[in-house]
Amino acid sequence: MHYKYSSIMNIVFITMMFGCGLPILFPVAAASLSVLFCLEKYMLYYVYKSPPAYDEKLNNSFLQNLALAPLFFLGFSYWMLTNKQLLGNELNPIASKNNAFIAGHYWY
Numbered sequence: 001m002h003y004k005y006s007s008i009m010n011i012v013f014i015t016m017m018f019g020c021g022l023p024i025l026f027p028v029a030a031a032s033l034s035v036l037f038c039l040e041k042y043m044l045y046y047v048y049k050s051p052p053a054y055d056e057k058l059n060n061s062f063l064q065n066l067a068l069a070p071l072f073f074l075g076f077s078y079w080m081l082t083n084k085q086l087l088g089n090e091l092n093p094i095a096s097k098n099n100a101f102i103a104g105h106y107w108y
Helices: 002-018 025-046 056-066 069-082
Strands: none
Touching (some): 002 069
16 A cells, blocks of 8 residues: 555656656656556455555655645746756857866856
């Protein structure tokens, strides 16, 4: 059971971290979560002999950790949308090997 929670959290957090830069992750995550749901429903009906003996602590900690996913989305989205290197199309070529590399990183 806890392996299912970890895979769900992995899918959700990776999607929230990189979803703004790669919007295709949202339908991929929806498909992954629906496959996990259908698989778990099948396993519950036809494979498991008895339900596992877990209490509500695991579920509550999972929900508390999952509530942090929107903060990851906001933070990484702000970083991606305000980064001039990700959105710009400027190249800084090096004229000779004695010149310093200009990365173009800005703090504003």
